Amino acid sequence: MIQEKLRQLLPEVEVDPRAISALLCGSATAILVLKWVGRRRIQEKMEEARRTRDLGLERMEQAAWKFKQKNPGVQTSFILSLPLVELAEKLKEGSLSPEIVLYTYIDKALAVTQEVNCVTDFIQGCEEQLQELTKQKEKGLLYGVPISIKDHIGCKGHISTGGLVQFLSKVEEEDSMIVKVLKRQGAIPFVKTNVPQSMINYDCSNVIFGQTVNPLNHKKSPGGSSGGEGALIAGGGSLLGFGTDVAGSIRLPSSFCGLCGLKPTGNRLSHGGLVSPIMGMKSVTGTIGPMARDVDSLVLCMRALLCEDLFQLDPTVPPIPFNEEVYSSSKPLRIGFYDGDGYFQPSPSMKRAVQETKRLLQGAGHTLVPFSPPRIDYVVDELFTKGLFSDGAANLLDKLKGDIVDPNLKSQVNTYRLPVVLKRIGALLLKPVYPRIARDLNALCGVGSAKNLWKQHAAVEAYRKEFIAKWRKLQLDVILCPALGPAFNAGYPGKLFAATSYTNLYNVLNFPAGVVPVTTVTHIDEEELKDYRGHYGDLWDKRLKEAVEGAVGLPVAVQCVALPWQEELCLRFMKEVETLAHKRKQSLTY
Template identity: 35%
Template sequence: MFSFLAHRKACASKQQERRDRIEGLPPVYHAPLSSADKSILAQPASQIVAGVQGGSLSPPDILAAYGKKALKAHAATNCLTEILIPTAEEWAKICDKQGPLAGMPVSLKDTSAIPGYDSCIGYSAWVGKPMQKESALVRLLRDAGAVPFVKTNVPITLLSLECSNDVFGTTTNVWNKKYTPGGSTGGEGALLAYGGSRLGIGTDVAGSVRAPAHYSGIYTIKASMHRFLKTGNPTSMPGQEGIPAVYSPMTRTLEDLEMFWRAIMSMKPWEYDHSVLSLPWREVNLSESKPIRWGVLWDDGVITPSPACRRALQEVVSVLEANGHEVFPINDSPSSYEGLKIASQLLMSDGAKTCMKPMRTGETNDPGVQEAAAMFRVPHFLRKLYTWYLRYIKQDEIYAGLVESWYEKSVPEYLALVSQRESYRERWFEFVHANSIDFILTVPNSLPAPPIGGMKAGWKACGYTFLWNILDYSAGVLPVTHVDAALDALGAFKPKNAIEAAQYRMYDAQQMHGLPVGVQIVGKRLEEEKVLEGMKVIESLLKKEGKAYVLFESDD
């Protein structure tokens, strides 16, 4: 009872604090957007920085424009957690006006540690416990002249592709409030898609920056481990190294994404964070290399991509082929299903105990995490019985093979899984090199954005992103098109397993009409620069064909 009451009190106080901080902002932030504000918001990040460096733009004016827009995004989607604007105003006055991010507002996932502000990441028990030390990432951003100004919402436990918790509530998709913006970096996805920020930072352990990019219609590149800063930020699973989480940039446009990556790498992040490799940004010119070879993963063997997602992938494949690129299916790659089995066991090897430990009595868990935790804690004899039922009665080997391995691991079992992971990585390494693959193209998820609450079924359907986490490959997502009710109807379809059946029950092209659909571009480990160039090739060809993606534009 005391735990439940403490939970309710913490949620109420935190929501009141957020309201008070918003209402207490100077009147300029509550005023309509001026023509000057709209001019600032329309400029690419590189142009804004150049304006500050040249003296034609003032950091406080830029902050005011983005502060206004971020509050409008929050009113529309409930995307913000910590309102840093009063502190940001002071930072804007003293920021380095010659830095690579001079005067540029940057939004941050709620995990980012800023002294004096909470990083409760949806746990009510962590409310009212402000960070004491600035993380390496935030310190670098401020040294580069950037102005962190808001933090954004996440799902409790950080282990969901949607975005809800009792402390801050549910964040919705800018294109349709009934659908999720993605997760776990869902608040960033909504804010960037709305235009309330251009440059943001998220984390990814199974698709947590790529799902929001796909679902919300923005851009990202998931970094390989040790390429990007992460030290000093709280997390839901400290010490989890089986499938390590990585911090990565997220942006509103591809141009902004390149600028952001280059700016951060120019600051020598390895001098801020001991975990970052001393690896400067490398120039990649694809036009001077051998013909580019694009391998296509059309189906991961678990879930067939929905008509909308397959159409987006086909559009990219077609435009590449039409322009002389070498594109081929990779049906003979190492089993994606095997990767999902290994990765899911490693990530949940503790039976979800660590991520759920801070939760209080009565605290609402993500429906997917709740179901996953329950499955990992089922007594062995019941799991064996259920596996037998799935395998021999339902004839569902895919789901049976996953269920039989989902249990809390001992240390020897965990070490054996790490060994399996390394063997799996080796086989992919050999496959990619044997086929001279430059990039792998695939969908980011089998569906566009699922409806709110869809992770009860969708948590098992993250294989298209999770695969590249276990391999530690660099992976980008760019938006390509939107769901079209006429073009993307499902038609006759027979699911091949229970996971696919549950996923497809959420697919409705009529209801999803207009939602963004992205494509995933994957490179080898530590090839973020090359992945960026591959994304630029695709986007430029789509634009040349008159198929440029249309960003969300709000009415304000």
């Protein structure tokens, strides 16, 4: 066939079959060589990144050792036991020095990452910043507090990888906006933490730095995409960290690791200087926010960040300072609640966490009103999935070109790579048997045109109005609902991306939402899980059951939600939930 074609194209040239065979073999060899060279370059980039990481860990070890030699007898266990608010007070009054605190946390972070593989970079500038800090006359609200930041949050002189090889060669020329404000408030960013490849996953693994595991149970995922943050803070290696959230990426690792995390309204905090594989996507709102061991830490953080420095550095952020009056109010709340969204049946512990919290809130004098999110199937498929992948995942796939796909992301990426026609055919064939999976596959085709994208944006606005109208009709202040959990077995988040329905709803709506741990998985929960069937009885329901198995003793959280720009009310509600849950735990202990 090839010879015949060549004769047609070159009729006067005698075609030698042996020459053609040699040409084809040579071409095939050239292609293989090019592929090998490309793969080798990728390997070299990854190896260089790992060497940089390992060198950073060595420097952390040396810095901690030198400090211990100069300061024998420092009570590091006491420092590590202090809550953030108390530590910040001691730093500000001078009873603890920033130097002691920083090196204590450098040493602890090193120990934690050796156990769970969560630190990707040591921010060497922290030692220089420490020297400058001691010369400052004015002390910010976070004076001397060591801070950890998610890998893709820009830090001058460091690489923001996003778990992708494409980003390995770009060294940040300046700090991100949030890092600039943190430094002005006296905080000391000292490490960057691991993420899943591309960050469109809520496990925490990439081919550059490997898998991060949950410090509470190494067979479990720490969640993601801010999974390195969750693991480091839960392991005690950081007091306060920063993650980002476009589908639950702050709230899911907080839930899986037993932490408190806040997803603010989009642009309440500046997201300038962040790397993203889906830059330009506007249908679903991503945001940056804090993660910590308690709500008080989140409150202190928001007080510090919502300052004049932030508003001047980024004039696109609305100049709304922290509202102390709203946060400190003791007025009883009118709380909407639901213990299942109708899309994914909650695990037994998820449902119990909401029901127990509801009773505690009622006992404290608050009014609880049943609420159900309208048209949740429509939200997940048509607004979230179709919005997040409105380009048919083209931008994301571009960022993965030439990369080695992480095993935990393969099932997702293989689906994204299917031609639109095959997605449509697959959805049609699956619809009678697995309607939910069929709708999701259809949504992954994207919107198809700019005209349809405008329609999609209009649909999000219409749904937001519908949701707020229902909220107003019931005269709600806030909403209590489940947070996905307990921690999934490693590898399962990549197979259950749609299970983020409990969190991604509030990215579509652009409402502030936080999670608070309130209980732990019991043996009764584990027994009840055996009867779990889900709403659809499909492959996803089966996988969710498998994902949460073996979690006795692990934390379970609830989600607290407020209307846009009401972070203070959301935090006030979170604090109320945390206080009541703590009192209940104490009463059961005694």
